[in-house]
Structure formats: C-alpha cells, structure tokens
Amino acid sequence: MPPSTSFDVLIIGGSLAGSASALLLLRDNPALRIGIIEKSTHFPRRVGEATVEVSGYFLSRVLGLTGFLNETQLTKQGMRFWFATPETRSLPECSEVGGRYLARVPAWQVDRSTLDEEVLRRAVVAGAHLLRPAKARNVQLAPGGTQTVTVESANGTETLSARWIIDASGFTALVARQQGWLRPNTDHPTTACWARWRGVQDWDNLDLARRFPEWGAACHGIRNTATNHVVGDGWWAWFIPLRGGDTSVGVVFDQRRVQWPEGPAPLGDRLKSFLCAHPAAAEILREATPIDGDVKWRAQLAYTCDPIASDGVVLAGDAAGFIDPFYSPGMDWLSYTTTRAVELVRRTLAGEPVAPLVNAHNTDFNRSINRWFDAVYRDKYAWMGDYELLRIGFQLDLGMYYLGVVSQPFRDGPGALRDPVFSLPPSNIPYRLMATYNRRLARISEKRRRRGTFGQANHKQRYLLNGFLPDRSTGKPVLRAILSWLALELREGWRP
Ligand SMILES: Cc1cc2nc3c(=O)[nH]c(=O)nc-3n(C[C@H](O)[C@H](O)[C@H](O)COP(=O)(O)OP(=O)(O)OC[C@H]3O[C@@H](n4cnc5c(N)ncnc54)[C@H](O)[C@@H]3O)c2cc1C
Missing domain, CATH: 3.50.50.60 (FAD/NAD(P)-binding domain)
Known part of the structure; x- marks a missing residue:
C-alpha cells in the first residue's frame, strides 16, 4: 500500500x-x-x-x-441579558443583567x-x-x-x-x-435559526449614549463585545460581533413553548420580525439585514x-x-x-x-x-425569560463554573482538561446542588405563570455584576446567590 x-x-x-x-x-x-x-x-x-x-x-x-x-x-466582554414585558417600549426600559466592568479572564468572539x-x-x-x-x-x-x-x-x-x-x-x-x-x-427539543448580519447597531455607539445617557453611563465596561442575549419566554437570541463589522445573530427556542412564525416570507425576514418583537432587538437590528445565503436553521439540537x-x-x-x-x-x-x-x-x-x-x-x-x-x-427554557429567576440562576451557574471548572486549568495547567466537567467525585455535591436549584427555579417559574407574575420584573431593572475570579473569592457571591434563591423559596417556593 x-x-x-x-x-x-x-x-x-x-x-x-x-x-x-x-x-x-x-x-x-x-x-x-x-x-x-x-x-x-x-x-x-x-x-x-x-x-x-x-x-x-x-x-x-x-x-x-x-x-x-x-x-x-475580538476580545469578549462576558455575557449580558435583556428582558422585556409588553409595556417595555425602548432599549433602556429593558431589564438588564451583565457585567459592570470589563471581563477579568480572557475569552474571544x-x-x-x-x-x-x-x-x-x-x-x-x-x-x-x-x-x-x-x-x-x-x-x-x-x-x-x-x-x-x-x-x-x-x-x-x-x-x-x-x-x-x-x-x-x-x-x-x-x-x-x-x-x-x-x-x-428528546427531553430537550430545541431549534435554532441564525445568520450573519450587516448594519447591526453597536451597543456602545454615541447616538444611543446621547439618547439614553443614564442607560449609557450605567455600564462602565463595553456592552457591544459581550455576547448580548435578548431573552423571551422559552427562547433567547445571541448577538455576537465579529471582527470586520458583521454580527452573528440567532435565536434558539424550546419547541414546546414557542410557535415559530411560519409563512411564505423568507426565513431571514421571519427571523428579523420574530426578534424585533423585543424592544432591545428592535433597536439594535433597526437597520440590519441578514447576509444573503447565510440564514441557517437546525431543529433538535441536542444529542x-x-x-x-x-x-x-x-x-x-x-x-x-x-x-x-x-x-x-x-x-x-x-x-x-x-x-x-x-x-x-x-x-x-x-x-x-x-x-x-x-x-x-x-x-x-x-x-x-x-x-x-x-x-x-x-427545563432551563421554562425560566430563562424571567429577569429575577435568571438573575439568580445566572449568578449561581456562573459562580459554580468559575469555582469548580474555570479554576482548574488556571491552577493545575492544561492537564486539567483531561477530566471533563462533572466527571470527578468532588463534583458530586456541586452537581446535586446545581440540578436542585435549576429544578426549583423551573418549578417556581410554573407557579409564577399560574399566578400571572412570570416576567413581572422584566421592565426597568438593572443588575450589574463586578465580575468573578477563578478562585475562592467567588465563594462569597455564590453564597449570596444561594441566599437569594432560599429567600425566593421562602417567599413563593412553598407557598400553596
Ligand atoms: C445554534 C448554535 C450556536 C452555537 N454557538 C456556540 C457558541 O457561541 N460557542 C461555542 O463554543 N459553541 C457554540 N456552538 C457549538 C459549536 O458549533 C461547536 O462548539 C463547534 O463548532 C464544534 O466544532 P467541531 O470542530 O467539532 O465541528 P465543526 O465546526 O462542525 O466542523 C466539522 C468539520 O467536519 C467537516 N466534515 C463533516 N463531515 C465530513 C466528511 N464526511 N468528510 C470530511 N469532512 C467532513 C466539515 O466540513 C467541518 O469542517 C453552537 C452550536 C449551535 C448549533
């Protein structure tokens, strides 16, 4: 041969x-x-x-x-989430969760x-x-x-x-x-639709900062190079800027919770009109169009x-x-x-x-x-669209990631990447804790839906984090987030 x-x-x-x-x-x-x-x-x-x-x-x-x-x-500046209620009219009225400053551990778009x-x-x-x-x-x-x-x-x-x-x-x-x-x-029936776009507004541009000065001044870092997530009930969308000016924008939704707009219009147009029902996306995508031939669709993502x-x-x-x-x-x-x-x-x-x-x-x-x-x-898609629930859940998820996952390669070197997440015995308790609060937040979201209070705080709230480090200092904010979760349980978790 x-x-x-x-x-x-x-x-x-x-x-x-x-x-x-x-x-x-x-x-x-x-x-x-x-x-x-x-x-x-x-x-x-x-x-x-x-x-x-x-x-x-x-x-x-x-x-x-x-x-x-x-x-x-592009150097990435963490993650940021935007929420809205039917009364939210503009980007600054959208509730926001994200970093106040620049990210402290490197990542890239x-x-x-x-x-x-x-x-x-x-x-x-x-x-x-x-x-x-x-x-x-x-x-x-x-x-x-x-x-x-x-x-x-x-x-x-x-x-x-x-x-x-x-x-x-x-x-x-x-x-x-x-x-x-x-x-x-099949426990996780999600679908995605995405494209690269031209004409997407820069979240840090001068026009936005002049029209909404308080909103512009609230974040001392850079919003545009974060992964901005526009979030709704049962769906979320990413805004990822790419070097050279184009932006990747796409939506992922739970097929059990979201009715995707069908019809004769091209997929890119339907994607834009779906997103622009959210005031944050409507502002940022006002002049934007998906690049021809670059609109993609994939059903049943998880396997x-x-x-x-x-x-x-x-x-x-x-x-x-x-x-x-x-x-x-x-x-x-x-x-x-x-x-x-x-x-x-x-x-x-x-x-x-x-x-x-x-x-x-x-x-x-x-x-x-x-x-x-x-x-x-x-069941994350049950509660990701509620500002209060995601604020608590995101801090817990991110804090646990920094404490138990990100800390490992920074402490032990590249060899730490031989052991995938949750594969080693010390991860047993964190795994159970994470599975528990995720389950509980999903249950609380269903109760909120029944009471008509789901997403009530999606309007005019802002929660800006100072950023986590991959060491024990992250224990404190994680503990605070656990207390917020327990307070939530007392307020409405076990309420009949
Ligand atoms: C909607 C969506 C959004 C995502 N966003 C992110 C994100 O923001 N961040 C993130 O980390 N991950 C994200 N992912 C996951 C991401 O796609 C993967 O992490 C990553 O692209 C996987 O890279 P890969 O090299 O394994 O596969 P791919 O990048 O898919 O590469 C596979 C390669 O194999 C080649 N190939 C396929 N079949 C054959 C064949 N028969 N013969 C020869 N060559 C072949 C293809 O041409 C291709 O080059 C996302 C996934 C989805 C579905």
Missing part, C-alpha cells in the same frame, strides 16, 4: 476539533503519520463563535493562539472561518497530511486492528487506513450515525453519543455530542473531548493497554454530558 494511504491516525473533519487534535498529537510526537480529511475547500463562517473561559484557555494557552486571537478576532483555517494551517506545518476537498463516506471499524475510511475526492474514491480514527466531523457525526451510537435528546470511544475510534467536538448553545459551552466540550482523545491515542500508540483507557473514556464523558445537561440545561 503506498504510504499516503496508510496512517497512524486519520482525522475526519479539519476544523477546530480535528486540526487541534492533529496539532496536539504532532506536538507530542512529530513522527506520527496523521491524515486529515476535510470536505470543504475553505471553511465558511459558522456557529461556535463565542468562546468562554475554558475554551478561551484552550485556544490561547493550550493551542498557543493568544497573539493570533488578539490580532484577528471568533470568526470560525479564519480561526479554523489558522489552526488547520498550523497542523499542516506541524506535519499533518491534508486531503482537501475530500469527503469521508464510509468507516469500517476493526476493533484492535486497522480501521479503514472510504474517501471521495477529485482523484476518485480511495480507501485509507489507520490504527486510530478521530471523528471530528461536527454535527455530521459520521461515525456515531453510521454505528447507531447517536441518540437525540449524545454512546460510546464516545472504542478500540480504534474516538469522537471529538460536536461529533461526540451537543447539549445547548446557551452560555456557549460547545467549545468547552470540544476542549475536553479533544484533549482526552489525543491522550487516549497517544497512550495506546505508546503501548498502554487499550481497554481500560477506552472504558474510562466512556464512563467519564457519559457521566459528564448527562450531568451537564441535568445540572444546567434541563
């Missing part, structure tokens, strides 16, 4: 999860023969644009992209078409063999033996082989779908894969599962799945027994994704 068809590792998908895997493997062992199969000729823009603290750490400190990110992308191209370029410079454009069609697994992939390209159809396959094909999830490993999460690894194949990034884009955890998941996939391949190629490593891999990631969903996302 000619050398170019036989590899140590074949990677399906050359975007972030795939190229990062290649880069990390080659950094450890430059002699490895790594092939990357990528079907696109160039990466289009796509979702996965807001990094958070863990994915920011992975891109900057693990992959070494800090300089590139600073020069070519990234254009994936340029970021992924750079990571792939670096993987090729490091020695990866790139097949592009080339589409992986079929994967034949031989546990413990040689795996084969049928690939179509301009050269026709060929069969490539490798000891290991890393499936980084994103939502395509080629291996998981072919093997019947992919399970839609898990079981197993995530077997002897000869391991899944990374979206190919290994997806929960929800709220709070932008996708690239955190990618950071963990990629780090550990690389570890699995590296150790088994060095001669360690495969079975125990594969078993531990599956146990850890199954527990992680199931608990992550349970602790943070189950």
Whole structure:
C-alpha cells in the first residue's frame, strides 16, 4: 500500500476539533503519520463563535493562539441579558443583567472561518497530511486492528487506513450515525435559526449614549463585545460581533413553548420580525439585514453519543455530542473531548493497554454530558425569560463554573482538561446542588405563570455584576446567590 494511504491516525473533519487534535498529537510526537480529511475547500463562517473561559484557555494557552486571537478576532466582554414585558417600549426600559466592568479572564468572539483555517494551517506545518476537498463516506471499524475510511475526492474514491480514527466531523457525526451510537435528546427539543448580519447597531455607539445617557453611563465596561442575549419566554437570541463589522445573530427556542412564525416570507425576514418583537432587538437590528445565503436553521439540537470511544475510534467536538448553545459551552466540550482523545491515542500508540483507557473514556464523558445537561440545561427554557429567576440562576451557574471548572486549568495547567466537567467525585455535591436549584427555579417559574407574575420584573431593572475570579473569592457571591434563591423559596417556593 503506498504510504499516503496508510496512517497512524486519520482525522475526519479539519476544523477546530480535528486540526487541534492533529496539532496536539504532532506536538507530542512529530513522527506520527496523521491524515486529515476535510470536505470543504475553505471553511465558511459558522456557529461556535463565542468562546468562554475554558475554551478561551484552550485556544490561547493550550493551542498557543493568544497573539493570533488578539490580532484577528475580538476580545469578549462576558455575557449580558435583556428582558422585556409588553409595556417595555425602548432599549433602556429593558431589564438588564451583565457585567459592570470589563471581563477579568480572557475569552474571544471568533470568526470560525479564519480561526479554523489558522489552526488547520498550523497542523499542516506541524506535519499533518491534508486531503482537501475530500469527503469521508464510509468507516469500517476493526476493533484492535486497522480501521479503514472510504474517501471521495477529485482523484476518485480511495480507501485509507489507520490504527486510530478521530471523528471530528461536527454535527455530521459520521461515525456515531453510521454505528447507531447517536441518540437525540428528546427531553430537550430545541431549534435554532441564525445568520450573519450587516448594519447591526453597536451597543456602545454615541447616538444611543446621547439618547439614553443614564442607560449609557450605567455600564462602565463595553456592552457591544459581550455576547448580548435578548431573552423571551422559552427562547433567547445571541448577538455576537465579529471582527470586520458583521454580527452573528440567532435565536434558539424550546419547541414546546414557542410557535415559530411560519409563512411564505423568507426565513431571514421571519427571523428579523420574530426578534424585533423585543424592544432591545428592535433597536439594535433597526437597520440590519441578514447576509444573503447565510440564514441557517437546525431543529433538535441536542444529542449524545454512546460510546464516545472504542478500540480504534474516538469522537471529538460536536461529533461526540451537543447539549445547548446557551452560555456557549460547545467549545468547552470540544476542549475536553479533544484533549482526552489525543491522550487516549497517544497512550495506546505508546503501548498502554487499550481497554481500560477506552472504558474510562466512556464512563467519564457519559457521566459528564448527562450531568451537564441535568445540572444546567434541563427545563432551563421554562425560566430563562424571567429577569429575577435568571438573575439568580445566572449568578449561581456562573459562580459554580468559575469555582469548580474555570479554576482548574488556571491552577493545575492544561492537564486539567483531561477530566471533563462533572466527571470527578468532588463534583458530586456541586452537581446535586446545581440540578436542585435549576429544578426549583423551573418549578417556581410554573407557579409564577399560574399566578400571572412570570416576567413581572422584566421592565426597568438593572443588575450589574463586578465580575468573578477563578478562585475562592467567588465563594462569597455564590453564597449570596444561594441566599437569594432560599429567600425566593421562602417567599413563593412553598407557598400553596
Ligand atoms: C445554534 C448554535 C450556536 C452555537 N454557538 C456556540 C457558541 O457561541 N460557542 C461555542 O463554543 N459553541 C457554540 N456552538 C457549538 C459549536 O458549533 C461547536 O462548539 C463547534 O463548532 C464544534 O466544532 P467541531 O470542530 O467539532 O465541528 P465543526 O465546526 O462542525 O466542523 C466539522 C468539520 O467536519 C467537516 N466534515 C463533516 N463531515 C465530513 C466528511 N464526511 N468528510 C470530511 N469532512 C467532513 C466539515 O466540513 C467541518 O469542517 C453552537 C452550536 C449551535 C448549533
């Protein structure tokens, strides 16, 4: 067999999860023969644009992209949420939750078409063999033996082989779908519609600051480069600015709670009219239009894969599962799945027994994704549209993330990314606490709906946080948020 068809590792998908895997493997062992199969000729823009603290750490400190990110992308300023009631008429009347100052731990708003191209370029410079454009069609697994992939390209159809396959094909999830490993999460029926837009107003522009001086002065940081979330009952929308002036704007909704506007109008027009029913979006999108050909729709976003690894194949990034884009955890998941996939391949190629490593891999990631969903996302869409509930829930979620998750790589280094969220025993109690308050807030939201008080504080309230640090100092604000939750329970949780 000619050398170019036989590899140590074949990677399906050359975007972030795939190229990062290649880069990390080659950094450890430059002699490895790594092939990357990528079907696109160039990466289009796509979702996965807001990094958070863990994915920011992975891109900057693990992959070494800090300089590139600073020069070519935007520094992110945390998350911000905007609420409204039917009486809310203008942006400053919308209740707001967000940071008062700039963020203290780095993260970026990234254009994936340029970021992924750079990571792939670096993987090729490091020695990866790139097949592009080339589409992986079929994967034949031989546990413990040689795996084969049928690939179509301009050269026709060929069969490539490798000891290991890393499936980084994103939502395509080629291996998981072919093997019947992919399970839609039917407890979480969410749909998304999004586009890149031109003409979106800058949240910090002078016109807004002059028209609404008190509103402008309330935030001492920068609102525009945050991920701004416009929130309604059962849905939320993201506003993510990209370097160069375009803005990614999209909505995610719970299919059980939101009736999406159907009709003959183009999807982009319906997206705009849906969003502009909210005064914050109406102001910011007044002059904006979705870029032609860039309006996307995806139903049933959430799925898990079981197993995530077997002897000869391991899944990374979206190919290994997806929960929800709220709070932008996708690239955190990618950071963990990629780090550990690389570890699995590296150790088994060095001669360690495969079975125990594969078993531990599956146990850890199954527990992680199931608990992550349970602790943070189950029934979240029931209460995210209520300012008071989200103010408490967001502080708790963010504080727990800083205390238990973000603190780990900053304290222990990149090795901390081998252990995905909620996979280690010390996370048992935080997991139960998070699952409990999320469940309780959902229950309280239903009571509020029955009493007609849901979202009452969505008008003219503002809550600006000073920002958290990834250390014990975050314990105090978390404790305060727990007390706010308990006070809420006393006021209305157990009320008949
Ligand atoms: C609505 C929505 C919003 C999101 N927002 C965020 C966010 O703000 N922040 C965040 O962190 N995450 C977000 N995510 C998740 C985000 O998409 C993922 O974190 C990230 O893009 C996954 O990257 P990846 O490399 O695994 O897959 P992808 O970026 O999907 O890349 C897969 C690659 O595989 C290639 N490929 C596919 N099939 C084949 C084949 N058969 N042969 C060869 N190549 C193939 C594709 O061309 C592509 O290049 C969002 C997801 C959704 C659905």
